[in-house]
Amino acid sequence: MVKKHLAYYLAHLEHDIPAGLVVFLVALPLCLGIALASGAPLLSGVVAGVIGGMVVTWVSGSQLSVSGPAAGMTLIVLQGIEKLGGFEHFLLAVMLAGLIQLALGFLRAGTIGAYFPSSVIKGMLSAIGLILITKQLPHALGYGRDILGEETYLPQDAGNTVTDLLQAMSAVSPGATVVSAVAIALMLVWETRPIRSIPLLALIPGPLAGILWAVIFKLSAEGSELAIAPEHLVQLPDIHGFQDLTGRLSFPEFTRIADPAVYTAAFTIAIVASLETLLSLEAVDKLDPLKRIAPTDRELKAQGIGNLLAGLLGGLPLTAVIVRSSANIDAGGRTKVACFVHGVLLLLSVGFLAHYLNHIPLAALAAILLMTGYKLAKPGILIKMYRQGAPQFIPYIVTVVSILATDLLKGIAVGMVCGVYYVIRANFHAAIALTQNGNHYLLRLRKDVSFLNKALLRELLAEIRPGSELIIDGTYAEFVDHDILETIEDFARAAPDDRITVHLNNLKLGPDRSHKTQVLPDQAAGLCKTPG
Numbered sequence: 001m002v003k004k005h006l007a008y009y010l011a012h013l014e015h016d017i018p019a020g021l022v023v024f025l026v027a028l029p030l031c032l033g034i035a036l037a038s039g040a041p042l043l044s045g046v047v048a049g050v051i052g053g054m055v056v057t058w059v060s061g062s063q064l065s066v067s068g069p070a071a072g073m074t075l076i077v078l079q080g081i082e083k084l085g086g087f088e089h090f091l092l093a094v095m096l097a098g099l100i101q102l103a104l105g106f107l108r109a110g111t112i113g114a115y116f117p118s119s120v121i122k123g124m125l126s127a128i129g130l131i132l133i134t135k136q137l138p139h140a141l142g143y144g145r146d147i148l149g150e151e152t153y154l155p156q157d158a159g160n161t162v163t164d165l166l167q168a169m170s171a172v173s174p175g176a177t178v179v180s181a182v183a184i185a186l187m188l189v190w191e192t193r194p195i196r197s198i199p200l201l202a203l204i205p206g207p208l209a210g211i212l213w214a215v216i217f218k219l220s221a222e223g224s225e226l227a228i229a230p231e232h233l234v235q236l237p238d239i240h241g242f243q244d245l246t247g248r249l250s251f252p253e254f255t256r257i258a259d260p261a262v263y264t265a266a267f268t269i270a271i272v273a274s275l276e277t278l279l280s281l282e283a284v285d286k287l288d289p290l291k292r293i294a295p296t297d298r299e300l301k302a303q304g305i306g307n308l309l310a311g312l313l314g315g316l317p318l319t320a321v322i323v324r325s326s327a328n329i330d331a332g333g334r335t336k337v338a339c340f341v342h343g344v345l346l347l348l349s350v351g352f353l354a355h356y357l358n359h360i361p362l363a364a365l366a367a368i369l370l371m372t373g374y375k376l377a378k379p380g381i382l383i384k385m386y387r388q389g390a391p392q393f394i395p396y397i398v399t400v401v402s403i404l405a406t407d408l409l410k411g412i413a414v415g416m417v418c419g420v421y422y423v424i425r426a427n428f429h430a431a432i433a434l435t436q437n438g439n440h441y442l443l444r445l446r447k448d449v450s451f452l453n454k455a456l457l458r459e460l461l462a463e464i465r466p467g468s469e470l471i472i473d474g475t476y477a478e479f480v481d482h483d484i485l486e487t488i489e490d491f492a493r494a495a496p497d498d499r500i501t502v503h504l505n506n507l508k509l510g511p512d513r514s515h516k517t518q519v520l521p522d523q524a525a526g527l528c529k530t531p532g
Contacts, residue, residue: 008335009335009336009337012334012335012337013337015332015333015334015338016333016334016335016337016338016341017337017338017341018204018205018208018331018332019205019328019331019332019333019334019338019341020328020333020337020338020339020340020341020342020344020345021208021341021342021345022205022207022208022211022327022328022331022368023066023324023327023328023331023333023338023339023341023342024341024342024345024346024349025207025208025211025360025365025368026207026323026324026327026365026368026369027049027053027066027068027324027342027346028046028049028234028346028349028357029234029362029365030045030049030068030069030071030323030324031045031046031048031049031068031069031346032045032046032235034069034070034071034073034074034316035069035316038069038073038074038077038078038081038316039077039078039081039082040077040081040087040090040316041087041248041250041314043248043249043250043314043350044069044087044250044314044315044316045069045315045316046346046349046350047249047310047313047314047315047316048068048069048310048315048316048317048318049068049069049318049342049343049346050315050343050346050347051067051306051309051310051313051315051318051343052066052067052068052069052306052318052339052343053066053067053068053339053340053341053342053343053344053346054340054343054344054347055305055306055309055343056302056303056305056306056318057336057339057340057343058336058340059298059301059302059305059306060294060298060299060302060303060320060336061294061295061298061299061302062281062284062285062292062294062299062320062336063288063290063292063294063334063335063336064284064287064288064292064325064328064329064333064334064335064338064339065280065281065284065294065299065320065325065339066320066321066324066325066327066328066339066342067277067302067303067306067318067319067320067321067339068318068319068321068324069315069316069317069318070273070276070317070318070319070321073269073272073273073276073316073317073319076265076268076269076272076317077090077316077317080093080265080268080269083261083265084256084259084261084262084265086253087250087314088250088251088252088253089252089253089256089262090265091250091251091252091253091310091311091312091314092252092253092254092256092257092262092311093262093263093265093266093269093311094252094266094269094307094310094311094315094316094317095252095266095307095308095311095312096262096263096266096270096311097265097266097267097269097270097273097307097311097317098270098303098304098305098306098307098308098309098310098311099304099308100266100267100270100304101270101273101274101300101301101303101304101307102300102301102304102305102308103304104270104274104300104304105297105298105299105300105301105302105304106297106301108297109274109297109300110278110295110296110297110298110299110300111296111297111455112275112278112296113278113279113281113282113296114282114296114454114455114458115451115452115454115455116278116279116282116412116416116419117395117416117419117423117451117483118286118392118451118482118483118486119385119391119392119393119395119396119399119415119419119482120395120396120399120412120415120416120419121279121282121283121286122286122381122385122396123395123396123397123398123399123400123403123415124279124283124322124399124403124408124411124412124415125283125286125287125322125326125376125377126376126377126381126382126396126400127377127399127400127403127404127408127411128322128323128373128376128377128403128408129372129373129374129375129376129377129378130373130377130400130404131373131403131404132323132369132370132372132373132376133370133373133374133377136366136369136370136373137366137370139176139180139232139362139363139365139366140176140177140180140181140363140366140367140370141172141173141176141177141180141363142172142173142174142175142176142177142228142229142232142363143172143173173228173229173232173363174225174226175217175218175221175225175226175227175228175229175232175361176228176232176361176362176363177363178217178226179213179214179217179218179228179361179363179364179367180363180364180366180367180370181367182210182213182217183210183211183213183214183363183364183367183368184210184367184370184371186206186209186210186213187206187207187209187210187367187368187371188206188371190204190205190206190209191206205331205332206331206371207327207330207331207368207371208331210364210367210368211360211364211365211368213364214360214361214363214364214367215359215360215361215364217361218233218359218360218361219359228361228363232361232362232363233358233359233360233361233362234357234358234359234360234361234362234365235358244351249313249314250314251312251313251314252311252312269307269317270307272409273303273307273317273318273319274300274303274319275409276319276320276321276408276409277299277300277303277319277320278296278299278300279322279412280319280320280321280322280325281294281296281299281320283322283325284320284322284325284326284329285490287325287326287329288329289329290334290493290494291489291490291491291493291494292494293458293487293490293491293494295462299320303318303319303320306318323369323372324342326372326375326376327368327369327372328342330371330372330375385397388482390422391422391482392482394418394422395415395418395419395422396415398414398415398418399411399412399414399415399418402414402415403415419451423450423451423452423481431445431446431447431448431449431453431477432444432445432446432449432453432456432457432460433446434460434463439465439467439468439469440468440469440470440471441463441464441468441469441470441471442470442471442473443460443461443470443471443472443473444473444475444476445472445473445474445476445477445480445484445507446476446477447476447477447478447479448477448478448479449477449479449480449481449484450479450481450483450484451481451482451483451484453481453484454483454484454487457484457487457488458487461487461491464500466498466499466500467498467499467500468500468501469500469501469503470495470500470501470502470503471503471504471505472488472502472503472504472505472507473505473506473507474504474505474506474507475505475506477506477507480507485507485508485509488504488507488509489509492504492509
């Protein structure tokens with residue numbers, strides 16, 4: 001793809017700046033809550049968020065993925081700090097984990113993410129959506145027992161979630177409930193055509209409108225029966241300026257550099273963080289309305305640099321995180337600028353904005369995440385997967401149930417086993433070839449093309465130069481997997497950005513498009529007749 005220039009980012013500022021603000025408002029309590037649950041200094045979560053937003057963003061090849069501390073790493077961090085005897089010793093393991101991720105990136109290990117079937121990835125998204133809804137309902141009702149839970153996948157949380165929901169029903173805060181209910185209604189109305197047709201309102205994303213409403217309500221309801229209690233508000237640590245901020249940073253203890261326990265922790269962090277990153281990246285690519293594909297090896301390098309800096313500056317381990325990325329897409333983010341804005345605001349928040357941000361009710365943030373959760377797990381997705389047949393539906397539903405019953409990684413592993421079973425059952429055979437003739441390319445699919453060919457397909461499509469003409473010929477393909485068709489369709493949608501003309505020959509994409517009788521240009525037709 002053509003390298004993005006400054007003009008490209010400037011053209012999307014009207015979408016990216018408001019989206020960055022929304023992501024910041026969602027990320028802030030997450031950073032604090034994950035640090036609290038990990039037994040680490042609160043500031044370490046914000047440091048990881050700043051690095052993810054301001055550094056990893058520009059090194060990464062993804063336009064929409066947001067990086068920061070992940071709740072899926074909470075147990076690893078908690079146990080690592082305990083086993084290594086302190087947070088400073090754990091920071092050394094985070095640094096080494098970053099170096100391991102850098103090495104994985106240079107070894108081209110990022111392609112492993114392409115071997116996950118889309119049914120499993122969509123199952124992961126739906127499960128995360130359900131987790132979001134169940135974990136945020138207590139906050140939406142004003143039962144603010146803690147500020148963690150938006151991205152929690154730990155097995156013990158299943159019981160805690162049910163308990164929280166039952167307790168929340170008997171401990172409803174009227175003010176918080178009004179805030180979340182009106183915020184959800186505002187976000188729904190904000191997506192309607194009458195609102196979007198008003199230029200001024202179209203510039204403001206729905207989630208930001210919900211936040212503004214919540215702050216106004218909180219200030220006007222003080223002293224009344226609908227007042228929002230302090231424990232139901234965002235709570236930033238009291239830091240006075242950047243000098244105080246730098247004085248509170250933690251730094252790694254290098255005296256343990258030869259300790260095998262440090263390397264064990266580093267490898268654990270690197271492997272788990274890399275896997276979560278690659279899965280999140282695959283999911284973000286699916287959600288991207290422009291259907292851009294991020295380079296996975298570059299993403300591993302970006303995360304490696306991020307964790308190296310996090311270890312040096314006292315931050316938690318970071319990964320690409322699907323919930324904040326989904327909130328970014330949902331708020332209208334288009335480019336890396338949205339994530340960068342969120343990182344800048346996180347940095348400013350701890351130095352200058354804490355007093356103002358502490359007026360935001362957690363119920364408003366819960367409303368944003370409830371909407372995000374619904375869009376990830378809406379019933380239409382279930383119906384769509386069912387209509388695609390057992391090979392897509394069963395791995396999808398098995399992934400959802402497994403994640404909810406165990407945790408993220410175990411659930412995905414069970415879904416993968418189920419997905420691979422259906423692939424083996426289909427008796428696949430990989431066969432993709434790319435032929436070039438000047439500025440013309442022929443991508444030919446032969447025999448059975450399964451999802452295991454997705455990594456190769458992406459590599460071949462990446463070789464297509466800007467300004468070229470590409471024919472994708474399915475004449476000799478007896479079977480083309482759903483994942484392959486999705487990858488081709490995503491490439492065809494994004495191709496005009498690089499002035500690539502795509503012709504499809506004997507290949508059907510989508511329910512309403514058939515190319516069985518497409519007429520190709522003379523040069524293209526001649527290339528198609530080339531023996532394969």
